[in-house]
Amino acid sequence: MNNILFFFSCLCAFFGVAVLFLTGILNAVMPMVGKAVFQAAMSGSYSPDDYVMDVTFINSSAVFLIGAGGYSAYLIYKKGMLEK
Incomplete structure (x- = not known):
């Protein structure tokens, strides 16, 4: 059971990093798209x-x-190490 919880905890952290990455890209690209549409x-x-x-x-x-x-x-992870 701990392996599944550990996986989903890491997946949650990875999802947060992915969201930060995507919002950074969108904030960099949207002004360029806006200029193209305006032109x-x-x-x-x-x-x-x-x-x-x-x-x-x-x-x-x-x-x-x-x-x-x-x-x-x-x-x-610490709880799993203590159980062994």
């Missing part, structure tokens, strides 16, 4: 700040997932 439409004025997303809550949730997953994996 295709030729309307209004372009500002890169209009295309930067606020992902503060998502990033803080991902950091919480990394911390909780890492801590629970550590506890499960």
Whole structure:
């Protein structure tokens, strides 16, 4: 049972890292996509700040997932070492 819990704890931490990675990529790419769309439409004025997303809550949730997953994996690992 501990192996399954350890796997899901590590998976939780990995999911948090993946979310941080994806939000970083999206914040870097979206202003470029916005500029391309603006140039295709030729309307209004372009500002890169209009295309930067606020992902503060998502990033803080991902950091919480990394911390909780890492801590629970550590506890499960230590408990498994004590049982042997």
